[in-house]
Amino acid sequence: MSKPKVFVTRRWPESVEARLSELFDPIFNAKDIPLDEAILRGALMECDALLPTVTDKVGSVVFDYDNPKARIIANYGVGFSHIDTEAAKARGITITNTPDVLSECTADIAMTLMLMVARRAGEGERELRSGGWKGWRPTHLVGQKISGKTLGIVGFGRIGREMARRAHFGFGMRIIVQNRSELSQDVLAEFNATQVRTLEDLLARSDFVSLHCPGGEDNRHLINQTTLNFMQPHAYLINTARGEVVDEDALAKALADRSIAGAGLDVFDGEPVVRDSLLACENAVLLPHLGSATRETREAMGFRVIDNLVAYFEGNEPPDKVVGP
Numbered sequence: 001m002s003k004p005k006v007f008v009t010r011r012w013p014e015s016v017e018a019r020l021s022e023l024f025d026p027i028f029n030a031k032d033i034p035l036d037e038a039i040l041r042g043a044l045m046e047c048d049a050l051l052p053t054v055t056d057k058v059g060s061v062v063f064d065y066d067n068p069k070a071r072i073i074a075n076y077g078v079g080f081s082h083i084d085t086e087a088a089k090a091r092g093i094t095i096t097n098t099p100d101v102l103s104e105c106t107a108d109i110a111m112t113l114m115l116m117v118a119r120r121a122g123e124g125e126r127e128l129r130s131g132g133w134k135g136w137r138p139t140h141l142v143g144q145k146i147s148g149k150t151l152g153i154v155g156f157g158r159i160g161r162e163m164a165r166r167a168h169f170g171f172g173m174r175i176i177v178q179n180r181s182e183l184s185q186d187v188l189a190e191f192n193a194t195q196v197r198t199l200e201d202l203l204a205r206s207d208f209v210s211l212h213c214p215g216g217e218d219n220r221h222l223i224n225q226t227t228l229n230f231m232q233p234h235a236y237l238i239n240t241a242r243g244e245v246v247d248e249d250a251l252a253k254a255l256a257d258r259s260i261a262g263a264g265l266d267v268f269d270g271e272p273v274v275r276d277s278l279l280a281c282e283n284a285v286l287l288p289h290l291g292s293a294t295r296e297t298r299e300a301m302g303f304r305v306i307d308n309l310v311a312y313f314e315g316n317e318p319p320d321k322v323v324g325p
C-alpha cells in the first residue's frame with residue numbers, strides 16, 4: 001500500500017522530518033518561505049494531509065474546491081485561529097493540534113517578558129550596545145520588583161497554569177485568574193489562586209496581566225481602549241497568546257501616554273509586521289514569536305503531529321482532535 005502523501009508547509013526539526021519521511025510520502029517546503037492560499041488549496045486537493053503552522057492563513061478560500069483529497073489538517077502548534085474551523089467542519093475535515101508539549105516553554109517566555117519589561121532589560125541592552133552606558137548609579141534604569149506582586153492570568157488552561165506555577169512558586173506572586181468556565185477549587189488551590197468574575201476586575205487588581213486565552217474572533221481585541229483603562233498606571237501587560245487578542249493601536253497609545261507602565265509581547269496582529277507605534281515604545285519588550293522555540297519543544301511538537309497522523313491513517317481517533325467528524 002502506498003504511503004499517505006503529506007504536505008509540510010515549513011521546515012521542521014531534522015529528526016522530525018526524517019521520521020515523516022519514514023512513515024509518509026512528504027512534500028517539504030525546501031525554501032521555508034510562507035505559502036499563499038492557492039498553494040495551500042492545491043495541497044488540500046492533491047495530498048492526504050496538510051501540516052500547517054501559524055504562518056499559514058488557512059482561510060475559507062483555501063477550502064474552496066470541489067473534490068477534496070485531504071481529510072485531515074494536522075497543525076504544528078497548539079493555537080489554530082489561523083485555520084477557518086467552520087469551513088473545515090462543513091467539509092468534514094479533521095483538525096488536530098499539539099497541546100501540552102509547549103506549555104512550559106511558552107510560560108518561560110511569558111516570564112522572560114515579564115522580567116525583561118519590569119526590570120527594563122530591553123532598554124538596558126539597547127543602551128549598552130549603542131555605547132550609551134555611563135556606568136552604575138542609584139537612579140539608572142530603575143524598574144519594578146516582581147516578587148510578591150499580583151499576577152492576573154487571563155485563561156487558565158495548560159499554559160496559564162504553567163505561568164502560575166513559575167510566578168507563584170518562583171517569585172511568591174499572588175495569582176488571580178479570569179477564565180471562561182468556573183475552575184475547580186483543586187485547580188486553584190494548587191497555586192493558592194483566586195478566580196475573579198470579570199476581566200475588568202482582574203485588570204483593576206493586577207500589577208501584571210498575562211494573556212493565555214485562545215485567539216480567534218471570540219477573543220479579538222479583548223484588550224482594547226476601554227479594558228486597558230481598568231489597568232493600574234504601574235501595571236504591565238504580557239501577551240504570549242495571539243496578536244489579535246490585543247487592540248495594538250490602543251495598547252501603543254496606552255504605552256506612549258504611560259497610562260500603563262509597559263508591555264511584553266511575543267505575538268502580533270499581522271505578524272511578522274509590527275506596527276511602528278509599538279516599535280517606538282521604549283517601555284515595550286518585543287519578541288519574534290519565540291514561545292515554543294526550544295529544540296526540545298519544537299521536536300516534541302513535530303512528533304505530536306506524527307502521533308495524530310498515525311492514529312488517523314490507522315483509522316483511529318487522533319489524540320489531539322480539535323475539530324472533526
Ligand code: DGY
Pocket residue numbers: 053054076077078079080102291292
Ligand atoms: C502555538 O503553538 O500556538 C505557537 O504559538 C506556534 O503556533
